[in-house]
Amino acid sequence: MTSIGTGYDLSNSVFSPDGRNFQVEYAVKAVENGGTAIGIRCKDGVVLAVEKIVTSKLLKAGANKRIASVDRHVGIVSAGLVPDGRHFVSRARDEASSWRSTYKGPIPTSALANRLGGYVQAYTLYSSVRPFGITAIVGGWDSEAELPVDGQVGTGPKSGSGGKVEGAKAGGPGLYMIEPSGLYWGYYGAATGKGRQTAKAELEKLDLSAGNLSLVDGVKEAARIIYVAHEDSKDKDFELEMTWISSVDGPTKGRHEEVPKELFDEAEKAAKQSMVGDDEEEEEKTQGEQMEE
Amino acid sequence: MNHFPEAWGRPRNDVYGAYDHSYLQTTGPKAHTSSPAVTGTSVVGVKFNGGVAIATDNLASYGSLARFSDVKRLRTFGDKAIVGFGGDVSDMQYLDRLLASMDINENYSPRGNMLNAKNLHTYLAKVFYKRRSEFNPLWNHVLVAGFDGEGEPFLSSADLLGTTFSAPHLATGFGAHLAVPILRRKFPEGMPLEEISQEDAVQALKDCLKVLFYRDARSIDKYSIAVVTKDGIDLKEDEQIQGQSWAFAERIKGYGAQTV
Numbered sequence: 193m194t195s196i197g198t199g200y201d202l203s204n205s206v207f208s209p210d211g212r213n214f215q216v217e218y219a220v221k222a223v224e225n226g227g228t229a230i231g232i233r234c235k236d237g238v239v240l241a242v243e244k245i246v247t248s249k250l251l252k253a254g255a256n257k258r259i260a261s262v263d264r265h266v267g268i269v270s271a272g273l274v275p276d277g278r279h280f281v282s283r284a285r286d287e288a289s290s291w292r293s294t295y296k297g298p299i300p301t302s303a304l305a306n307r308l309g310g311y312v313q314a315y316t317l318y319s320s321v322r323p324f325g326i327t328a329i330v331g332g333w334d335s336e337a338e339l340p341v342d343g344q345v346g347t348g349p350k351s352g353s354g355g356k357v358e359g360a361k362a363g364g365p366g367l368y369m370i371e372p373s374g375l376y377w378g379y380y381g382a383a384t385g386k387g388r389q390t391a392k393a394e395l396e397k398l399d400l401s402a403g404n405l406s407l408v409d410g411v412k413e414a415a416r417i418i419y420v421a422h423e424d425s426k427d428k429d430f431e432l433e434m435t436w437i438s439s440v441d442g443p444t445k446g447r448h449e450e451v452p453k454e455l456f457d458e459a460e461k462a463a464k465q466s467m468v469g470d471d472e473e474e475e476e477k478t479q480g481e482q483m484e485e
Numbered sequence: 486m487n488h489f490p491e492a493w494g495r496p497r498n499d500v501y502g503a504y505d506h507s508y509l510q511t512t513g514p515k516a517h518t519s520s521p522a523v524t525g526t527s528v529v530g531v532k533f534n535g536g537v538a539i540a541t542d543n544l545a546s547y548g549s550l551a552r553f554s555d556v557k558r559l560r561t562f563g564d565k566a567i568v569g570f571g572g573d574v575s576d577m578q579y580l581d582r583l584l585a586s587m588d589i590n591e592n593y594s595p596r597g598n599m600l601n602a603k604n605l606h607t608y609l610a611k612v613f614y615k616r617r618s619e620f621n622p623l624w625n626h627v628l629v630a631g632f633d634g635e636g637e638p639f640l641s642s643a644d645l646l647g648t649t650f651s652a653p654h655l656a657t658g659f660g661a662h663l664a665v666p667i668l669r670r671k672f673p674e675g676m677p678l679e680e681i682s683q684e685d686a687v688q689a690l691k692d693c694l695k696v697l698f699y700r701d702a703r704s705i706d707k708y709s710i711a712v713v714t715k716d717g718i719d720l721k722e723d724e725q726i727q728g729q730s731w732a733f734a735e736r737i738k739g740y741g742a743q744t745v
Contacts, residue, residue: 261593285593289586296582342585343578345545345556450595 203319215323216316219272219372222325226271227258227430228387228421231329232414233367233380233400237407237438238331239451240269241414243387243422246429259435263288265298265332267435267448271385272326272372280328283311296342301332301366305376313374323372327384330370333437333446336363365437387421394420407438411451415459419467432460517621521573523547525558526703527660528569529693530628531668532638532653533686534679536714537630539567539640540690542698543722544705545574551705557722559709563588563598566605566631567711567718571657572645573624580609580623602631602639602713606649614647622646626657631713638678638713653678656693659701664693683712695726699733 200206201214208214227243242258259269260281268284270277287307291299308330315323369382381395394417398405405413411434418432434456440446451459495504523545530539545553558570560581568584570577584605591598600608606629616623626644633639641651654668671689672681690710698704706726712719 257595261595263589264592289589292582292586343581345558345574345578345581346553347555447592 204315204322205317205319213316213373216373219323219325220327223272223327223372223384224386224388226273226326226385228383228385228391228418229258229269229271229327229329230383230391230395230414230417230421231269231331231367231369231379231381232395232398232405232410233331233365234405234407234410235403236365236442237333237410237436237444238267238365238367239407239410239414239434239436240267240329240331241418241432241434242269242271243385243418244431244433245425246431253431258433261435261448262304262330262332263292263298264447265335265437266301266304267331267437268328269331269435270326270328271388272324276324276326277328280308280312280324280326284308284330287311292342297339298335300334301330301368302334302378304332305330305366305368305370305378309370309374309376311374312370312372316373325372327372328370329382329384330366330368331437332366332448333439334363334366335440335446336361337440363440365439383417383421387418387424390424391417391421407436407442408455411436411455412459412462415456415463416466419463423467432456432463434459517619518573518624521576521624523552523574524624524703525556525571525574525577526701527656527658527664527697528558528571528626528628529656529660529664529668529690529697530569530630530640530654531672531681531686531689532640532678533681533683535638536683536712537567537638537640538683538686538690538710538712539569539628539630540694540708540710541569541571542694542705543707543709544703546703549702551703554705554707555723557709559711559720559722560584561711561718561720562602562605562631563591563600564717565713565715566600566602566629567713567720568605568609569628569630569657571626576623576625580612580625580627583612601634602629603633603641605629605631606639606641606643610643610647610649613643613645617646628655628657630711632715636715654689659703660693660697663697663700667693667696683714687712691726695729698726698729699731 200208204215227245229242232239240259244258259267262268262284268281287304288299312324315321367379367382368376369379370376380400383391383395398413414434415432422430434451435448436444436451437448438444525545528541530537541558543556544551545556560568562568562584588598591600609627613623622645624645628642630640640655641649642655643649654672656664668689694708698706708724709722710724
C-alpha cells in the first residue's frame with residue numbers, strides 16, 4: 193500500500209488518485225482478524241458455521257450466539273466486528289419484515305442480499321460514517337412449494353389453472369457473501385475471517401457446483417473445515433457454532449435452525465478425529481522419511 | 486416571506502388571505518369500520534384430559550350470502566397454541582399476520598417461540614381492548630386453545646371489546662346459544678377434566694357443529710377441527726359433517742309458500 197500516509201485514507205468516501213478507497217480496505221483488515229465463518233450451499237439446504245474464539249473463561253459455554261435468524265428461512269453469520277454484525281442482522285430483520293408487510297410473503301434470499309448489499313455500500317459514501325467492519329454470509333432457502341399469501345384463508349376455485357404455469361420450478365438454496373465495500377456475490381461455498389484461505393481451499397475440494405453434496409454431509413464438512421481452519425490459531429480456545437436450513441420436505445422444513453445436538457456432536461467428533469488422523473499421517477510420513485535417510 | 490416547511494406549496498396568506506378551513510370539511514365525525522363485512526360464525530372449544538379440542542366451520546358469509554366456503558378459521562401459533570376466529574374475516578387476516586410477525590420475532594432466539602396459549606390470549610385481549618378504546622375495533626370473537634405456564638390445558642375467549650372469559654368449554658357467536666347448552670349437558674359443572682377423554686371432546690364438538698349446521702343459517706357442513714396435546718397440534722381443515730338427518734325439518738311449518 194504505497195499510497196498510505198498520503199492523506200487519502202483519513203476520510204471515508206475519498207478516492208486515492210489510483211482509484212482506491214482506503215477506509216474500505218481498512219475495514220477488510222478488521223474482517224481478516226475475525227473468527228472464521230463459512231457457508232455451504234448443498235443440494236437440499238444450506239449450512240452456516242463459525243469458529244467462535246473464546247475470549248474469556250468466564251463466558252458461558254454455548255451462550256452468545258454468533259449466527260442469527262432473519263425471518264424464518266434465512267440465517268446470517270459474519271466475521272469481523274461483532275457489534276457491526278449485530279447491527280447488520282438487525283437491519284436484515286427490518287428488511288425482511290418490511291418485505292413481508294409489502295408483499296405478504298417471505299423475502300427471497302437473493303432480494304435480501306441485494307438490499308443488504310445496498311445498505312453496506314451506503315456506508316462507504318459518507319464522511320460522517322465508517323464502513324462495516326464485517327463480511328457477512330447470508331444463507332437461506334426459498335420455498336419450492338407454493339406458499340399461501342400471509343393471512344390467506346381460502347384456496348379459491350378448484351377448477352381452472354388460475355394463471356399458474358404447470359411444472360414451473362421455484363425456490364431452492366441461496367448463499368451470498370457481502371463484503372465491507374457492499375460487494376456481494378452468490379456462492380456455492382463461502383468463507384471469511386482469519387482462516388478463510390484454508391477454508392476456501394477445503395471448500396474447493398468439495399466440488400459443490402456439481403450439486404451432489406447432501407445437507408447432512410455438508411454439516412460434517414462444515415465442522416471439519418472450521419477445525420482445519422483453526423489450525424493457524426491453535427493457541428486460542430474456540431467453540432463451534434452451526435446452523436442449517438433444509439428444503440421444505442427436509443429435516444428443518446425450510447426453516448433456519450441450530451443443527452440438532454445429536455448431529456452436531458457427531459459432526460464435531462468426526463472433525464476432531466480427522467484432525468488427529470492428519471497429525472498421525474504427518475508423523476508417520478516424517479518417520480518414514482527418517483527411515484529412508 | 487415564510488420559509489418554514491409547513492408553508493411550502495401553499496398559497497401565500499399575504500396575497501390570498503388565510504386559508505378558510507370551512508372548505509373541504511367532512512360531514513360528521515371521523516368514522517371507523519362500525520360493522521363487519523365478511524364474517525365467520527361460531528367457534529367451539531372443549532378442554533379434555535391432556536389437551537384442548539377446537540372447531541369451526543369453513544364458511545365466510547357476506548351478509549346472508551354464503552360467500553366463501555373453504556375459509557380456514559383455525560390459525561396455529563407456534564406448535565402448541567391455536568386461535569379460532571369468529572367475526573370479521575379481514576380483521577382475522579390482520580390478526581393472523583400480526584401473530585405471524587410475533588412468531589418470527591420470538592424465533593430470533595434459538596430457544597424458539599416461548600409464548601404459550603395463555604400469554605397469547607392476554608396479548609390478543611389487550612389488542613382488542615386497545616382498538617375498541619380507539620373506537621376502531623377489530624370485529625372478532627376468538628377462542629385461544631393450548632396450554633398455560635404450568636402445562637395445564639388452556640381455553641379462553643376474547644371479544645371485540647377486550648372482554649375475556651374462561652371455561653372448560655366455550656363457544657362464540659351462535660354457538661354461545663346453541664352449543665354451550667349441549668356441552669354443559671355432556672360435561673356437567675364439577676366434572677373433573679380427567680374424566681373427559683380426547684375422543685369424548687372431539688365427538689362433542691362434532692355433535693355441536695351438526696346442531697349448529699341444522700339451526701344456524703350462516704353455517705356450512707364443511708368444518709375444521711384441531712386437537713392440541715403435549716405432542717403438538719393435529720389440525721384437519723377439510724372435514725365434512727357426517728350422519729345428517731333432516732327428518733325434523735318436515736315438521737317445521739310457517740315459512741315460504743306453505744299453506745297447511
